[in-house]
Every structure is written in structure tokens, then in C-alpha cells.
Amino acid sequence: MIHKYKMNGMNIVLDVNSGAVHVVEDIVYDILDLFKDSPDFELEEKLKNKYGIEQFNEALMEVNKLKEEGLIFSEDTYKDFILSRKNDFQVKAICLNVAHDCNLRCKYCFASTGDYHGNRKLMPFDVAKKAIDFLIENSGNRKRLEVDFFGGEPMMNFDVIKATIEYGRNKAKNFNKHVGFTITTNALLLDDESIEYLNENMDNVVLSIDGRKKLMIT
Numbered sequence: 001m002i003h004k005y006k007m008n009g010m011n012i013v014l015d016v017n018s019g020a021v022h023v024v025e026d027i028v029y030d031i032l033d034l035f036k037d038s039p040d041f042e043l044e045e046k047l048k049n050k051y052g053i054e055q056f057n058e059a060l061m062e063v064n065k066l067k068e069e070g071l072i073f074s075e076d077t078y079k080d081f082i083l084s085r086k087n088d089f090q091v092k093a094i095c096l097n098v099a100h101d102c103n104l105r106c107k108y109c110f111a112s113t114g115d116y117h118g119n120r121k122l123m124p125f126d127v128a129k130k131a132i133d134f135l136i137e138n139s140g141n142r143k144r145l146e147v148d149f150f151g152g153e154p155m156m157n158f159d160v161i162k163a164t165i166e167y168g169r170n171k172a173k174n175f176n177k178h179v180g181f182t183i184t185t186n187a188l189l190l191d192d193e194s195i196e197y198l199n200e201n202m203d204n205v206v207l208s209i210d211g212r213k214k215l216m217i218t
């Protein structure tokens, strides 16, 4: 797995499993998008036209060489170890990204203005319910568990939060456990009614108000 991003005019590529960091030319940066599960012939043609066939082939060779040397798209050698120890671990807490969306568009946002570089979406209750089941069923002897509601802006999905809390509490009770709830919010969607609900039902409410006014766009 790789992460690629641009910073200070540089094309940076991090190979997650080996920890190698590369600063690469534009063509290599673009070619890396070809290394997906299924071939993208349209993109390949586009890049050949953009950079010329010779440069394209050279860059492709460079990527393949890095791959052979285990410096890019390297194998996750830790995976088998984790799977073999699966039953030894107990899950204590989960963070539910209930909103891949936000009512703000902060320029500095770590989550690409709330959408995590994807489509703007809200988590359906069914998914949250499965996550609660997973937490409780994999928590071993732990009695106190934690669920964090996060986003984007989680208050955009308030109904699902409320349903999840009710479900989590009831399910935890059946297993003689307790779930504590936390929400991290920019607070702009709060009103008297929701404040009262949060005061009654959340163990922690984290207000995230960290941007200077001129960097926040509503």
C-alpha cells in the first residue's frame, strides 16, 4: 500500500509497509495510479500521450525496479502475525466515522473538508449496529468499552447516533458490560434539544474549534 501527496512543490510517495519515502517526478507520480487491482487502459493511454512513449516506459521501469527492491508496494509482512494472534486481542474501543461530510469546509481540514477524499456520505444505522456487535463480541473480559462518534461532522448524522447509543446500551447490558460514548463536534449544529441529549447521554463531548476564522468557510 502507498500514500502519495504533494507538499511544498514535491511529489511525495510513502510505501506504508517498508516505511520508504520517495520524492518522485511528475510522471512517476502519475504512473503510480496505474498500479491498481484492475488495469486502467484509458489512463495508460492518456499518460503515454502526455509524456511520450519513451519517457513513459522509462518511468514504468523505474517503478518496477523500486517494486523489485521492495521499496514500493512492498508486502505486509505483519499481516500473518496479526491474523495468527487474532484471538489473543480484545477490542476496547472503536471510533465510528458516522459522517464523511461536514457543514464546514476548512481549508486545512485533515479529512479533505470532511469527505476523506471520497463521496460525501453518512453512515447507515445498519453499519453502526454491526460495529457495536463487533466491539462487544470481541471485547473478551473487558467490562468498560468505548465508542467515539467522529467525522466530518458527526452531528449531521444525529439520528443514527441516537439509535446507535440506544442499541449499544441495550446490547452491552445483555453482556454485562458498559459502553461509554464520546462525540467530537464543531458544535455549529447544536441546539437546546441536542445539547440536552448530549449532556444526558455522552460521557465526553469534545468541541473541535481549532481554525482561524479566515480559514473556515461555511
Ligand code: SF4
Residues within 6 Å of the ligand: 102, 103, 104, 105, 106, 108, 109, 110, 111, 112, 113, 114, 151, 152, 153, 186, 208
Ligand atoms: S470542521 Fe473539522 S471536519 Fe469539518 S471541515 Fe473543518 S476541520 Fe474538517
